[in-house]
Amino acid sequence: MKVITDKEKNILLYLPEIQIDFDSMDKVEQDLKNILLRLKYYYFIDIQGFYQVKIYKDIYYGLILELTKDTLDYFDYYDGEIDMRIELIESDFLYEVRDILELPKNILKKSEIYIDNNTHYIKIKEKVDMSQVLEYAYNLHYKSSPFLLKEKNRISY
Numbered sequence: 001m002k003v004i005t006d007k008e009k010n011i012l013l014y015l016p017e018i019q020i021d022f023d024s025m026d027k028v029e030q031d032l033k034n035i036l037l038r039l040k041y042y043y044f045i046d047i048q049g050f051y052q053v054k055i056y057k058d059i060y061y062g063l064i065l066e067l068t069k070d071t072l073d074y075f076d077y078y079d080g081e082i083d084m085r086i087e088l089i090e091s092d093f094l095y096e097v098r099d100i101l102e103l104p105k106n107i108l109k110k111s112e113i114y115i116d117n118n119t120h121y122i123k124i125k126e127k128v129d130m131s132q133v134l135e136y137a138y139n140l141h142y143k144s145s146p147f148l149l150k151e152k153n154r155i156s157y
Contacts, residue, residue, distance in 0.1 A: 001014065001038075003043055009046075009069045010069055011047075011065070011066075011067040012065070012067075013065040015062050015065065016062040016130055019062060020063060022088050028088065048082060050085075051067045051068060051070065051085075054089060055087070056089050057088070057090050058142070060127065060130065061130060091143075092124075094149070095139070097137055097138070107132065110126035111126075114153045115153055
């Protein structure tokens with residue numbers, strides 16, 4: 001788990017290899033509650049108030065959560081109370097790599113390669129060792145991936 005926070009109490013969570021079933025909203029809420037409790041007790045992050053929560057899910061990577069704190073007045077909520085608006089987004093994550101020739105063959109065989117403005121991206125299409133992929137990737141795109149996944153940008157080997 002990688003946690004990034006800012007002064008406005010917005011939180012970005014990288015949760016590789018953690019999956020949430022999007023079919024049941026009750027299950028999503030329970031899993032999200034467990035993740036927030038872990039933030040509170042292990043990372044000492046005080047979470048209270050209203051949050052916009054976007055959950056990005058990739059079947060091979062896991063989850064990325066964006067928690068954006070709304071600027072409602074504090075007195076609207078009791079101490080420690082959390083209210084959320086949850087948005088679930090399934091997408092294919094892209095991994096930006098410096099040189100595709102440096103990638104191991106097992107990753108190349110199980111991924112699609114895209115190029116845009118002389119920048120190489122890989123999209124995982126089969127189960128691979130994600131730690132090995134993250135070792136070679138220096139940037140992860142989870143929001144802008146549909147714009148980069150154009151057929152004209154795809155490289156075939």
